[in-house]
Amino acid sequence: MSAELQTTDRSERGAWARRHNHALVALARQVWHDRCSLESAYAQICEVAAATLEADRVGIWLLDPTHARLACVHLFERAGALHNPPGAHEVLRMGEEYGARLGKLRVVDAADATHDEALTADDPALSDYLERHGIVSMLDAPVRSGGELIGVVCHEQVGSPRIWTPEDQAFAASIGDYVAMAAEINRRRKAENRLRYLELHDPLTDLPNRDHLLEVAHSALRPMHGGDRELAAIHLQIESCGAVGDDASVLVELATRLRRELGDVVTLARVREHAFALLPHGPLSETEALELAERCLELVQAAHHAAAVGVAFARDLKAPSAHVLLRNAELASQRARGDGRNRCEVFDAEHHRGLLERRGIERALREAMAQERLQVWFQPEIDLRDGRWLAAEALLRWQDADGTLHPAGEFIDVAESSGLIVPLGRWVLESACRLACGWPARDGTAPVLRVNVSARQFEQPGLLADIEQVLQDTGLPRARLCLELTETALLADAEGAAQTLSRLRALGIGIALDDFGTGWASLGYLKRLPIDAIKLDRSFIGGLPADHYDSAIVEAVATIARKIGIDVVAEGVESQAQADALRALGIVRAQGFLFAPALDNAELLARYGAG
Template sequence: MQERCAEAPSADGGSSARRHNQALVALARQCWTGRQSLEWALARICETSAEVLEVDRVNVWRLHPAHGVLRCIHAYDRRSGEHNCPGYDEALDADSEYGRRLDQVRVIDAADVHRDPGLSTLRAYFGRHQVASLLDAPVRGEGALVGVVCHEQIGHPRAWSEAEQAFAASIGDYVAMVTEIHRRHDAERRLRYLELHDAQTNLPNRDHLLEVAHSALRPAGGSEPAVTAIHLQVDLGDDDRGSALVAVAAALRGGMGEEATLARVRDDAFALVPHRSLREADALALAGRCVELVERAGDGRGGLRAVAGIAFSHDLAAPSADMLLRNAELASHRARSLGRLDRCEVFDAGRHRALVERMHLERALREAHQEGRLHVHYQPLARLADGRILGAEALLRWRDDANQWRPTGEVIDVAEASGLIVPLGRWLLGVACRAAAAWPPSASGPLTLAVNISARQLEQPGLVADVAAALEASGLAPGRLWLELTETALLADAPFAIATLERLRELGVQVALDDFGTGQSSLARLRHLPIDGLKVDRGFVADLPGDPLDMAILAAIATVAAKAGLKVVAEGIERAEQVQAVMDCGIALGQGYHFGRPVPEAELRAIFSRQG
């Protein structure tokens, strides 16, 4: 998102909010009746938004997915008071970074359009119309992007307050609703019933439920009761899905009666909006009853299961029926992802924001990788007796667009979840092997390189080939490379993982079990694993030398490892007294801030050179 200009808090924030709400209410009364044409409604929306936000131009664009373009369908110039000046109906490329951002956010706000890299494809348009700042609100219908409302400031940059962003987002919802209302009214003239009902179950469809939810949301204010939506995902099985669907619809219709408006909203999903306000406990009870109705409908049919998601209007930034139903659907997806098909989940706005942030982080990480903006740092591995550096562990580092180093654990988590860890791991292995091949000779023997292998990488059939290719391309001796993996990586598919480790060791590389002691592996199991070493988790070192139990555990690990012929490294050594304590337990190697933080490769080579 474009960096925003600093702005002092508004002294009349309350009056601004009231003015915004009054304008929205007035617009709803004018435009949501459907008695006027769509063109008339868009004109009123554009005029109102331009006046309230005091912006120079307001345009409404419609997305044409088949052609991948956004086409302007209404334009208003506040300075001249004119609508749809000649040439207004131009088109923009929707298959761009701008189009993708629209599909993921509530608003795109840019105080200076020429400084926002995500708007680079629109530079020609900005030049033609002298656009300096913009505040664009996506228009969504049935959960998908259908257009955008563009608020454009001409001539000079302008920062947008949070209140203005919320108002613009509401305008996007209003355009969506106005468009939907007129679409429905046009269809009513052809066949009203089929438009608002599902032919297979004879239930209202999602459009109908949006209308119901919208009507329920209209009077909702700060002191008004919350509106609830419940989304049900049904596992229909493989046999006679049509018959099962009809049975579920009949069971839910009979069980709900006049208590709620029930609709079929997806091929295998239903949603309902209760006709009264519900507390969370009551909503959970109702959702649980719906799940039971689905299960009873499956008696004699091999069993039917369902999950339920619940959302409340008090979690909405602005009244939006579409967002209310989508929040309920997101909660049902979370219930399913937890692995149990008899669960009910309540939408959590904080968790959703975190998910959106994670998506943005994943995209930024992918772009950083593609653009060569990732780094490899190295943390020294030391001999405890004299502190001599014997090698280093390669670690992925990323400096983001704000010039901040992102925590390595966070980067790895995002890469793991997205699958990006596989190409990133391949890249890091190649870079680290090339660096290690050029490290200077050491009097204590060849310097070793440790590289982490994730569970995702271990699952890939090409891992052994990737390691072999990195060794061949770099010229690094296989015996100098240690591959580290956690116990969790072994548990997913133990036979395949063990076979892969054996093939890696046939290349001549060595394998270590990382973070030992935090998973499910026992000391007795070590002799059955094709490994060469252990890295004991930092949790056993943190309280040394004051924790006798941790001392005993480390001593036991060292004893068993020695009998099994395994090297042992203690992680997380930060103080001199910990060095002696770990040595007293029989461990000879260590890693941690006491010996050095992760550093760029040039600094690591300087360390090697100083010790000779």
């Protein structure tokens, strides 16, 4: 071949290679997204492969290794642009020679398949298949997952033999890889969906669990209903569950009965060991809600059991809260239970003793602020590899008039509902920043200060200005401050939240998503919001290392975080076994009682200040 012809040949081959690469890039955009199903991915892969290689037929076949059979799961015919024409879903026994080639070659190139005696002589099924469809040339790409053959993509030519170029072979091999990736993504998606289902359902009755019902109630509370019809919650406490050992069968029986009779009009969940809760699909009047509660009692009594029923309405909520709505219904059922068997009570917010208690806490908290009886404590965050102090979370403590020190969990709800959380939050931020300025550096780097920001604080228009002023007044470097937010703080206005977080990031301040995994959209926030770290909720840590589901979830979160470049902090670590399991799963940052409870600043420095 002359130099000119060689140059022309190389140029044409380069052009074909570029065409093939462009097709693969475009195909990736079409199929690698959440909205693309496995069948859609198969269809698009076959169609692009047929168009790019100008092949008459492209089929995806999956292997049944037990019986050495190949089953066609998708077929595209370029003539007529037909997907899965009649008779497409064939099943063929895989011949020994064909199987051997698939097992060791990147592609099986049979330019003249009908005369490839080594391929067809001892394989009547393949010979018959080629003859029935008039196939004369094949370019088949093995589909492998984890090194194992799981199928094959068949590129077929009808009529006259065809020579497949090296560029064609490379493209076909890539198509095989695309099919393998589509199958793996589908497998993982199913596993994730199964995990999600298990997280939100009761294993005994297969009903939704409390977390699931909270999600349903949260959605139903936006917006709040007005008029004389309101969202209601019904709590059904089963009083008797039969003889010892019969609890499970009784609960399954009652769950089945309630679901059969009421499943069309309510979301039914098992929320306690011997309790169910119901959330109607739409708003009800008080009369309708009471009639539904009485129907629940009738169904339980018909099964020869007793129950106490509580009803709560959204109108009694100070702010939309699924948790409080379900809690109010449960409190009402407890009052009904105290008054006798098979009774129903409606939660009355005005006369509930807890309201008086909350008002008392609010008054005492205001006095504590005025008398400077608030303190900031810290819980350290530790490097699991060397025990180094990496960061610390600021935690509010309140000392009452008797000298008793109260953790934030005892009064934070009152602070939120009363609006005190805003001045409290700013005080915590400033106090914590001043104390953190005295933390020692190691290798030139001092520990990061993590400060919680409530949903109400996050909504304040002056948040950014407050933070800038505090940093200026205290002298804490911006890179050492990280704000912790929960999913609740981001739910109301996701777009506005993203803008606020972007402005904070522009200031050089870190952002952490707290209680990760407890909400319904946690993974979605990693994609949409500028986040530096996630704090994995303690509910996923408690079962380690024995709980396989917790291990799988932790490992998945660690892998995702590593790939997108964010830190993961495990919360609630209480044992060395948990710490060892976390490190093995890829988590290197942790906090919990294993290392230290919340400490005042002096004790924190005494324990960890020496580095």
